[in-house]
Amino acid sequence: xxxxxxxxxxxxxxxxxxxxxxxxxxxxxxxxxxxxxxxxxxxxxxxxxxxxxxxxxxxxxxxxxxxxxxxx
Numbered sequence: 001x002x003x004x005x006x007x008x009x010x011x012x013x014x015x016x017x018x019x020x021x022x023x024x025x026x027x028x029x030x031x032x033x034x035x036x037x038x039x040x041x042x043x044x045x046x047x048x049x050x051x052x053x054x055x056x057x058x059x060x061x062x063x064x065x066x067x068x069x070x071x072x
Contacts, residue, residue, distance in 0.1 A: 032069075039065045 043051065043061045051057065056064055 036065050036069075 040061055043056070043065070044058075046054075048058060051061075
């Protein structure tokens, strides 16, 4: 039995698609990071007592905001 793979899309188009996908992914990451940076600033403005009510310590703010992106 023989299998044949036929790529119907020219190689230069798939390369371009890969570049656009990486650029778009980078832009999404930048946008999300900007939102997260604002969240860190908002939480940093709270008093220790207000943070405690939210179950946070001041040194845990960054970990809390970025918890779904990085394992720290």
